[in-house]
Amino acid sequence: MTAERLVLNAQLAQMLKGGVIMDVTTPEQAIIAEEVGAVAVMALERVPADIRSEGGVARMSDPGLIQAIQAAVSIPVMAKVRIGHFVEAQLLEALKIDYIDESEVLTPADEESHIDKTRFSIPFVCGARNLGEACRRIAEGAAMIRTKGEAGTGNVVEAVRHMRTMNREIRTLHHMPREELTGFCKDQGLPYEVALKVREAGRLPVVNFAAGGIATPADAALMIQLGCDGVFVGSGIFKSGDPARRAAAIVQATTYADDPEKILEVSAGLGEPMAGIEIPSIPKEARLAERGW
Amino acid sequence: MSGIIGVLALQGGVVEHLAHLAALGLPARRVRQAADFEGLTGLILPGGESTCLSRLLRRYGLDREIAAGLRAGLKLWGTCAGAILLAREVVGETASLGLMDIRVQRNAFGSQLDSFNRTLQVPAVAPEPIPLTFIRAPKILHLGTAVSPLLEIDDYCAAAEDRDILVTVFHPELTPSLAFHRYFAGKCGIPLPPREDAPADWQADSWVDYAPIPCHPRHAAGGAGRGRSAG
Numbered sequence: 001m002t003a004e005r006l007v008l009n010a011q012l013a014q015m016l017k018g019g020v021i022m023d024v025t026t027p028e029q030a031i032i033a034e035e036v037g038a039v040a041v042m043a044l045e046r047v048p049a050d051i052r053s054e055g056g057v058a059r060m061s062d063p064g065l066i067q068a069i070q071a072a073v074s075i076p077v078m079a080k081v082r083i084g085h086f087v088e089a090q091l092l093e094a095l096k097i098d099y100i101d102e103s104e105v106l107t108p109a110d111e112e113s114h115i116d117k118t119r120f121s122i123p124f125v126c127g128a129r130n131l132g133e134a135c136r137r138i139a140e141g142a143a144m145i146r147t148k149g150e151a152g153t154g155n156v157v158e159a160v161r162h163m164r165t166m167n168r169e170i171r172t173l174h175h176m177p178r179e180e181l182t183g184f185c186k187d188q189g190l191p192y193e194v195a196l197k198v199r200e201a202g203r204l205p206v207v208n209f210a211a212g213g214i215a216t217p218a219d220a221a222l223m224i225q226l227g228c229d230g231v232f233v234g235s236g237i238f239k240s241g242d243p244a245r246r247a248a249a250i251v252q253a254t255t256y257a258d259d260p261e262k263i264l265e266v267s268a269g270l271g272e273p274m275a276g277i278e279i280p281s282i283p284k285e286a287r288l289a290e291r292g293w
Numbered sequence: 294m295s296g297i298i299g300v301l302a303l304q305g306g307v308v309e310h311l312a313h314l315a316a317l318g319l320p321a322r323r324v325r326q327a328a329d330f331e332g333l334t335g336l337i338l339p340g341g342e343s344t345c346l347s348r349l350l351r352r353y354g355l356d357r358e359i360a361a362g363l364r365a366g367l368k369l370w371g372t373c374a375g376a377i378l379l380a381r382e383v384v385g386e387t388a389s390l391g392l393m394d395i396r397v398q399r400n401a402f403g404s405q406l407d408s409f410n411r412t413l414q415v416p417a418v419a420p421e422p423i424p425l426t427f428i429r430a431p432k433i434l435h436l437g438t439a440v441s442p443l444l445e446i447d448d449y450c451a452a453a454e455d456r457d458i459l460v461t462v463f464h465p466e467l468t469p470s471l472a473f474h475r476y477f478a479g480k481c482g483i484p485l486p487p488r489e490d491a492p493a494d495w496q497a498d499s500w501v502d503y504a505p506i507p508c509h510p511r512h513a514a515g516g517a518g519r520g521r522s523a524g
Contacts, residue, residue, distance in 0.1 A: 007497040008408045011467050012428050014500060015340045015373070018304040037345040039304060074386075074400050075342050076429065098405040098429070121406055167506045201501040227506040248348070255303050255349055256325070 001118050001141055009123030009143035012076070012098070013207035016040060016144075016230055020220065020251050021209065023047050023234040025065075027072035029243075036248040040076040040099070042232065043069040048105045048152030048288070049235035049274065058106040060088040063095055070097065078125070083292050084110025086119075093122040099144070100124045102137075104291035105151045105234075114292065117141030127211065129162045129289055131169035132188040134204055136293075139191035145204055147228070148289040149212015152235050154276035156213045156222065158289055163210060163226045174202040203227075212289065215240070215273045217253030217263050224257035241271030296483045298335040299324035303349040305341020305374060308503035309466035313474045316491055319483065330358050335368040335481035338375030340428070340464055343399065346374055347389035356390055363392055368481045369458045376460035377431050384434070393458045394437025401432035401449070411463075415444045415452065419472035425451070425463040433462060454480070469495040 001009075019039030024030040030041045045061040046054065060081050070077045076098035081088035083102055088109075092100050102115055104127050117124045118141035127148035128134035134145045147166070149159030169188070173195060176184060181199065185192050197205045210223035211232035220231045231254055237247045249266035256262040284290065300310045302323035314321040322329060324336060336359065338346070350356040363369060369392070371379040378389040382396040402408070408428045415423055432449035436442060443452035443459075452461045459480060465473035469491040479485055492499075 004410060008410070008426070008428065009405065010497070011426065011464070012405050012408065014309065014467070015305050015428060016342070017504070018302075018307070019342060019345055034344050035348075037342075037348040039342040039345050075344060076405065093406075096404040096406055123405060170506055197498070201498065203501050203504065203506050205498045205501060225507070229504065251345065252349070252352065 001121055005121050006118075006141065006143060010206050012123060013125070013144035016076070016209075017207055018255060019230045020247070020254050021078065021230070021232045022237055022247060023232070024069060025238070027068045029238055030069045030072045030077075032244050033237075033247060034073045034075050036244055037251040038075060038247065039230070040078055041069065041073060042078045042080065042101065042234070043097075044080065047235040047238060049154070049239050050152075051105060052152040052286070052288075058082075060085070060091065060106070063091065066092075066095060066097060070095070080106050081115070082106040083108040084113050084115060086115045089115055089120060089122075089124075093120055097122070102126050102142075104148060104288045108291050114140055125209075127289075127292060128166070130165045130188075131173070131198070132190050133292065134166060134208070135190050135194040135198065138194050138204070138206060142206070144207050144209070146209040146211040146232055147223075148292075149210065149214070150279055150282070151212045151288050152277075153213050153279065153282070154215040154236060154239075154274040155279060156215070156219045157279060159210050159212045159214065159223060160226065162212075162289070163223060163228060166204075166208070167227055170198060170203060173199045214250075215276065217249045217267050217270075220250045221253045221257035221263050224254055230254065236274055239274035241273075246270050246273070296320060296481075297322055297333055298337065298478070298481065298483075299329060299333045300337045300339060301325075301346070301355070301375070303341070303355075304345050306339040306372070306464065306466055309464075309500045310337050310339050310372075310474075312500055312503050313466050313471055313491075316495075317471055317474055317478065319474075319478055324355075327354065327358050330362055330367075333362065333367060334483060335370065335477060336362065337477070338369065338371040338378055339466070340373035340375065343374040343377040343389065346378055350378070350389065359390060360392060363457055367457075368477070370477045370480075371458070371460045372464055372466065373428065373430060373462060376433070376462055379458060379460055380433075381437070382435075393455060393460060394440055395433050395450075395453060395460065396435035397431045397433050397462075399431050400429050402427065402430055405429060411446075413444065413446070415472070417443050418452075418476045419470075423465070423470045423472050424468040425465070426467040427463045428467075430462045433460065467497070
């Protein structure tokens with residue numbers, strides 16, 4: 001990836017700011033998502049809640065399904081590859097989708113290395129639980145970051161934890177004397193060049209969305225008020241009672257995140273949210289956020 | 294004339310426009326509800342996703358505010374998705390605001406792999422060549438009689454204007470050039486500040502200054518300015 005291409009890819013993410021990216025499993029769902037105001041869709045065979053309950057190895061979706069979703073909408077289409085599976089990424093680049101999510105929601109293909117994203121022209125978004133992970137992914141060529149949260153749970157607690165952790169670490173770095181930076185980078189596994197940029201800007205140099213467990217308009221607004229640039233909603237929409245209405249409400253709550261009256265108005269009578277899962281009830285080895293390093 | 298330029302702040306590239314307006318010393322405001330239109334001279338409709346923006350405009354009645362503003366002399370500038378919102382005709386889709394007599398094709402170049410930069414001369418806007426950033430850009434395919442082209446490339450028009458509205462399918466707010474923001478200020482009748490370029494330290498990620506994390510000292514102070522921490 002040339003430096004110019006990397007900037008263009010980060011700039012596409014800038015145009016998604018303040019928006020909601022929705023997981024969809026069929027062209028029909030993609031059309032609903034576009035119609036209610038999603039800024040992009042994530043094309044998947046199974047939403048994280050189903051991956052979690054059905055188990056087995058989760059891989060890149062069928063290219064035929066991704067193509068059908070691409071044909072159905074004009075908004076950007078994203079799709080997931082397994083961590084480290086650079087051939088799945090090559091396939092998605094050949095499909096000319098708009099963004100690749102190197103995602104912990106799928107079963108990792110490599111437990112040591114993430115994809116070298118600088119070798120691609122297509123943009124990548126990657127998950128992170130903290131500043132170190134975010135900066136390592138940026139150093140590998142990610143043009144967008146999202147908090148991992150705990151996908152498929154309908155429980156926002158991990159997304160909040162990851163965002164607060166990242167913000168706390170950024171504030172620490174921002175106020176740090178420069179001579180302390182090297183030691184901080186060593187302890188946190190932070191790439192120095194990226195850390196320098198974060199320290200100067202007081203935030204990540206790329207767009208940072210929230211993901212993993214967002215199920216209600218209030219959840220989306222919470223993540224925006226915590227400083228995310230936008231939100232991914234996975235299982236929370238099409239696993240709920242009235243997906244179109246809930247999706248529209250989440251879009252509106254994301255735009256008017258600091259206006260409780262508007263969020264109140266869109267939150268009433270939305271029907272059943274997806275059933276949630278308490279994090280402690282998930283065995284440690286089944287926690288998706290632990291995947292990646 | 295108050296000289297305030299608004300940036301429609303529903304979704305998309307809002308802070309990038311605010312940063313450019315600030316670099317020119319122009320008073321600016323985020324516009325998200327009817328009350329925000331009070332005293333505006335111009336309004337920028339930024340890039341983002343046009344379906345998302347059009348749904349929010351309609352849901353909160355801002356489409357009517359924009360149309361009423363235009364009738365009362367408000368100047369409009371749509372970049373990328375903003376240009377799609379303003380078009381009277383959108384290929385294969387229902388038009389949104391439909392305020393300008395142009396036909397556009399959404400996402401006309403292909404996928405993100407087909408996004409690109411060009412540097413071209415736009416004589417009406419600036420004497421020097423200007424960097425232009427096209428991201429999943431639309432094309433303007435047809436101009437009505439009251440609309441004049443500002444930049445034509447190959448088989449399409451990339452920038453155009455009528456008496457009250459400017460449209461660009463590219464993103465001047467993603468480049469260091471202030472030329473189009475200066476041009477729009479002129480269209481709004483705002484006295485032009487002395488000619489100056491973007492800050493010498495402008496980088497592609499300069500927008501981050503306007504999107505700080507919460508509890509950030511600059512956020513508390515209003516978030517403006519390209520401050521540097523001591524260290």
